[in-house]
Amino acid sequence: MSSIITAVVGFATATLLWFFFKPPFGKNIVRLNTQQRSVALTFDDGPHPPYTERLLDVLAKHNVKATFFMIGNRIEKHAETVHRVIAEGHQLGNHSYSHPVLGFLPPSIVQREIERTDSLLRQVGVTGEIVFRAPILTRFLPVAWVLAKENRTHISCNVWSWDWTTQNPDRIVQSVLKKVKPGSIIVFHDGKAENAQANRSGTVEATDRIIAALKREGYQFSTIL
Numbered sequence: 001m002s003s004i005i006t007a008v009v010g011f012a013t014a015t016l017l018w019f020f021f022k023p024p025f026g027k028n029i030v031r032l033n034t035q036q037r038s039v040a041l042t043f044d045d046g047p048h049p050p051y052t053e054r055l056l057d058v059l060a061k062h063n064v065k066a067t068f069f070m071i072g073n074r075i076e077k078h079a080e081t082v083h084r085v086i087a088e089g090h091q092l093g094n095h096s097y098s099h100p101v102l103g104f105l106p107p108s109i110v111q112r113e114i115e116r117t118d119s120l121l122r123q124v125g126v127t128g129e130i131v132f133r134a135p136i137l138t139r140f141l142p143v144a145w146v147l148a149k150e151n152r153t154h155i156s157c158n159v160w161s162w163d164w165t166t167q168n169p170d171r172i173v174q175s176v177l178k179k180v181k182p183g184s185i186i187v188f189h190d191g192k193a194e195n196a197q198a199n200r201s202g203t204v205e206a207t208d209r210i211i212a213a214l215k216r217e218g219y220q221f222s223t224i225l
């Protein structure tokens with residue numbers, strides 16, 4: 001008897017955890033909807049001068065457009081960088097206002113974090129649907145619920161550069177190139193949420209080499225949605 005109770009409680013707990021951490025509703029994109037050799041480069045946690053600017057130089061050199069998921073309180077600090085990202089034709093996305101682990105917060109705070117950055121992005125001239133990515137990709141129940149209410153899509157990824165664990169460009173290049181395939185959404189970081197001084201030279205150099213390598217393999221580069 002007790003083994004049946006244990007099994008039932010275990011099953012119920014697993015179901016609740018699954019429902020919380022992987023909500024079975026709402027839209028979540030992990031890859032582009034294409035079979036073509038096309039990938040999306042995405043950069044989180046900026047704007048973060050001078051590394052965002054150095055990335056813009058690299059992207060301009062290769063004539064590639066990318067998506068920058070920005071933190072609201074950094075948009076406020078680095079308006080010039082933001083204007084350059086827009087002027088050069090890149091896509092700006094919302095990565096919350098202050099980069100908390102959004103998935104563990106109540107929906108009212110989640111909503112406020114998203115709205116503050118939406119309104120900053122509107123002020124700098126972003127039009128149309130604003131793409132959103134939760135900090136640390138925590139599309140847990142409160143985040144999924146807030147997004148679903150507004151019929152918004154969460155933008156995840158399927159290739160990690162691991163540039164938040166290393167700034168060794170060789171390792172970043174290797175991590176990306178061994179996983180990339182048609183439709184991949186690749187996540188890099190031009191900033192670091194918890195360190196306003198973080199060095200992102202490795203990400204900049206790796207991005208340059210990754211674009212060159214993918215172009216040699218016939219890949220094109222796309223933004224999201």
Ligand SMILES: [Zn+2]
Nearest residue numbers: 044045135136
């Ligand atoms: Zn982040």
